Amino acid sequence: MSSFNVLHDRKNTRSVKWDMLQPVFQTDDVLPMWVADMDFKAPEAVNDALIKRAEHGIFGYTVIDKDVKNSIINWIERRHKWTINEEWLSFSPGVVTSLHMAIQAFTNPNDKVLIQTPVYTPFYNVIKDHNREVVRNPLLYKDNYYHIDFEDFEDKLKLGVKAFILCSPHNPVGRVWTKEELEKIGRLCLKYNVLIISDEIHCDLVFSDHHHIPIASLSEDISDQTLTLMSPSKTFNLAGLQASYVITQNKEKRAELNKHFNKQGMNMLNTMGNTALEAAYLHGDEWLDELLQVLEENQKFVIERLESQTNELKVIRAEGTYLLWIDCSKLNMDKKTLKKFMIEEAKVGLNTGVDYGEEGGTFMRMNIACPLATVEEGVKRIVEAVKNR
Known part of the structure; x- marks a missing residue:
């Protein structure tokens, strides 16, 4: 069975x-x-790793070492054909935490932040909680399918939007965005100098005939404009262990983000989250x-x-x-x-x-x-x- x-x-x-x-x-x-x-x-490999770690019985401060980082790098290369570097990684208890940090780091009160509705509820919260303005780009629902309204998307960017939170794959409508759609998003955000904060927590959960493409993997320019938020939590049912990471190629953006993580004391993983993340990415295929x-x-x-x-x-x-x-x-x-x-x-x-x-x-x-x-x-x-x- x-x-x-x-x-x-x-x-x-x-x-x-x-x-x-x-x-x-x-x-x-x-x-x-x-x-x-x-x-x-x-x-089973994750549970075995957690049991072994628990049996050790000492749970002091835990380092995110090269082995853990390599498990992430290799997973993303293997599953998503995207080559990233170790220094691009920042760590966080969860993707929502990272969203809060990104909004604080790269926008100011009253700035406009774009989302594509209907969308994951915390997107609204992380904008409103920091006194930013929610700008909606409603998805078009036609013939039992959702599309991006690119004309409206560009019109909204013209309003002075500072950041765009992309949900990829999209929760709740279940779209896996195509390369063409992602390239168009990237071009428009570059044109209007809009930061892309890409929530890709469901990236591993894609059905046959579809393929997840990290938007930052499309080009150097788009990568330079993007923070990519990922985690094994949805993939392997580990949400309660609180382990996620942000991939930021741009050195200045990464430094600014890390400054905010450090300011909030959010720059480490708990012992069990660290253990589970590595085991999942090493043995979970x-x-x-x-x-x-x-x-x-x-x-x-x-x-x-x-x-x-x-x-x-x-x-x-x-x-x-x-x-x-x-x-x-x-x-x-x-x-x-x-x-x-x-x-x-x-x-x-x-x-x-x-x-x-x-x-x-x-x-x-x-x-x-x-x-x-x-x-x-x-x-x-x-x-x-x-x-x-």
């Missing part, structure tokens, strides 16, 4: 996903398919390849069942991530009614689409990084609720 079919009991493990149902959904009677972590164990097959099968199941057994739900086919964006507009419910329906009638805990921007008002986000039995149960509940309404 594949390890990806095992149903693990995550209750009472201080899991946000499983133990925060009451405060989030006002009930414990929902199947949690929301926050973006997986119901799968990390690779086979596990990841199997995971991607599981996720593709899960997505195929959700699309086939929801669309064949209801006329009201349309699933946006994800090119990457393990998050499905479901168009519920044919239910003819406003955002509050839709949220209530999924909780009280379907009894499934999903992310509400409006949390990612007003454009998501008739959508829900489903996490399919769980055993097929969980996916089947979630889909069954939704189908029955729609049929019985």
Whole structure:
């Protein structure tokens, strides 16, 4: 039996996903398919490395040495065909932390920061929390697919935007941007001297027939204008271990970013995060390849069942991530009614689409990084609720 079919009991493990149902959904009677972590164990090599480190029993200050850095360099070369240098790396507890640092380091209060909506909720927060102005470039939704509105993108850059937070692959709509799209983004940001802060946390989670391209890998000029934020946390289900990194080729930008990390005391990894990151990148290829097959099968199941057994739900086919964006507009419910329906009638805990921007008002986000039995149960509940309404 594949390890990806095992149903693990995550209750009472201080899991946000499983133990925060009451405060989030006002009930414990929902199947949690929301926050973006997986119901799968990390690779055996990662768990073995953590156990071995724990058995040592001493957890003093931990250095991020050459071996750890080389594991990152080799992973990115192997999986993404991008050659980076050791000195380009900065370290952080998480990608959201890095976003906060980047906004503080490279923009000033009241500066304009561009995002492509609907988009990952913390993007709004890291802009607003530092008194910067959110500028939206809404994605175009047509024929069950999302495109970039480049005319609007350039118009917004002309307003004096200082930084652009790119979500690549995109959460929640699941797009894996093409080389042509990324090159056009890069050219426009260079033209208007806009810093690219590229959140690429889902870069390893890309389905067949698609390929993730780090935007900074496209050219020296684009790399010089880009901070790339990555982590093994989504790939290997390690979010609770808090290990991520930023890749910055430009020496001056890297120094400025590191100055802000140091100022906040955020310039190191915890012992277990350090250990897990290295083990995952050294030994995680086979596990990841199997995971991607599981996720593709899960997505195929959700699309086939929801669309064949209801006329009201349309699933946006994800090119990457393990998050499905479901168009519920044919239910003819406003955002509050839709949220209530999924909780009280379907009894499934999903992310509400409006949390990612007003454009998501008739959508829900489903996490399919769980055993097929969980996916089947979630889909069954939704189908029955729609049929019985």
